[in-house]
Amino acid sequence: MTQTEFVENDNVPDVVVDDETEADDLGLYETAPSSLPYFGADFDVAGLVRRLDDNDILVPRFDPDESDDLTIEGFQRQRVWTTPRMEKFIESLLLGWPVPSIFLVVEPDGRYLVLDGQQRLTTLQSFYSGSHPDGRPFVLRDVSEHLHGATFETLSKESKRRLNNTFIQAVVIEPAGDEGRDAVYRLFGRLNSGGVSLTAQEIRVALYRGPLVDFIRELNHNSSWRLLFGAAHKKLKDHELVLRAVAMADVISQTAGEWDNEDMWLNAYKPPMAQFLNNFLESHGDLADFDRNALSSAFSTSCKLLVDANGRDGLKFAGRLNAAHIDAVLGTLIFAHQNGMKVTKDRVKETIATLRSDDAYIDWVSRSTSHRDSVYGRLRTAHSALLG
Structure with missing residues (x-):
């Protein structure tokens, strides 16, 4: 087919026509208050995994046509991480190296919706569970020699504690007003401009x-x-x-x-x-x-x-x-x-x-x-x- x-x-661009006014005699411009208030927060890894398991952090997925057994990840249709990339991410955390922050949106019911960081969060969840989504054991292989063959269960108590207490930075967005949801919609497209369209x-x-x-x-x-x-x-x-x-x-x-x-x-x-x-x-x-x-x-x-x-x-x-x-x-x-x-x-x-x-x-x-x-x-x- x-x-x-x-x-x-x-082909006609959207045009917003407003009265043109000067802020003062110096010709300064004043921006409107943000419809996307946000704040920074640090989440410990154990807490993130717990929230994911309890469905308090939502990683939206959407199946457009179950009859054809298609699985399309909605909202972050990026290329799914390879196993080596997942292992490198876990290794970075175990080595105490910095990792990119995540973006979360506060939903009306108080839960968090993942705006950016899906692969990082689902990788953490899989490592803690001991297996990949397809059932394969999550064993570190493409990593530093002293971590080769490790799983979450085989980490020492001290290593588990350090990983549990490792903080990942997050930008938490609280949509405000009637235009808040639309602002999130537009922000998402910008955050993902470097990924799959x-x-x-x-x-x-x-x-x-x-x-x-x-x-x-x-x-x-x-x-x-x-x-x-x-x-x-x-x-x-x-x-x-x-x-x-x-x-x-x-x-x-x-x-x-x-x-x-x-x-x-x-x-x-x-x-x-x-x-x-x-x-x-x-x-x-x-x-x-x-x-x-x-x-x-x-x-x-x-x-x-x-x-x-x-x-x-x-x-x-x-x-x-x-x-x-x-x-x-x-x-x-x-x-x-x-x-x-x-x-x-x-x-x-x-x-x-x-x-x-x-x-x-x-x-x-x-x-x-x-x-x-x-x-x-x-x-x-x-x-x-x-x-x-």
Whole structure:
């Protein structure tokens, strides 16, 4: 199977327009208070391992598709450390050498979420347990001669005590205000800029984990959706497209019938798209605002209708999967089925053909796709074509 292609063309940069004011006559500038208060802390190694074992420190993981037995580590999708690197890290601690600090985020329930330092912490946990995650004994081999063959259990009491009492520095972040979570989201991308590139959705599944993220994962297993999308995507693009469709269905539910009400549109969707999706997960993460069964049924029915109308190509635009086209068409169909509106296979087939030749619609799904005018234009056009 060829690799799925995605189209997300939004070449217009996000612009924040503010009144320009001088701090004083000298032209000094004043920065805003930080939305990410933080402090330094020293954690003893034994305490870190204990907190990991008690689930008081969270190392988020996300399995995008259990049926394919794929395991993707969310939030820190860096290359997993090799065994020699893990052993060198433990050796450094046993030798009393300094090691890099870790970044932790205080969660609402008081637990810590690992922002940076996953491999260091999981290596410690494995060494203390005596085995690697795959069951192999954790024995030091690629280390100094006097430590060769050592395990945690075979360390002397003095060596264990020194290791237990060794401190690792941490930067502990306490998100503040409504923008705190988004600031953490953006900070994570900067901290990991030197590692394997992360997608926005990979960060979301950890930072906004909860019932809605789990629900999106369940929808992603739908057989009709899998036909439309193809094989599970290792960087979670399929999850993001499901999220976008669900979010757009909610936008339509707030605005349908009031397409010319500008104030309503301003409240329903605020660009850019990435921020909008973050806010959607933040606001609806507990699924309390949705009928889970009704939404699941609407998604399943919509995907099946698209397959019945155009087969595996039911959501393709210009021969490729186009994120903006998908959120408009699938979002409209989900909205329709949530509200008991009947849409026939023939109507879907006819609508798709019409949209593919509509110059204005082509522009809305091809350029500046996260701008409000583009979102408004494609949703209104898809809604009109499908539901009349």
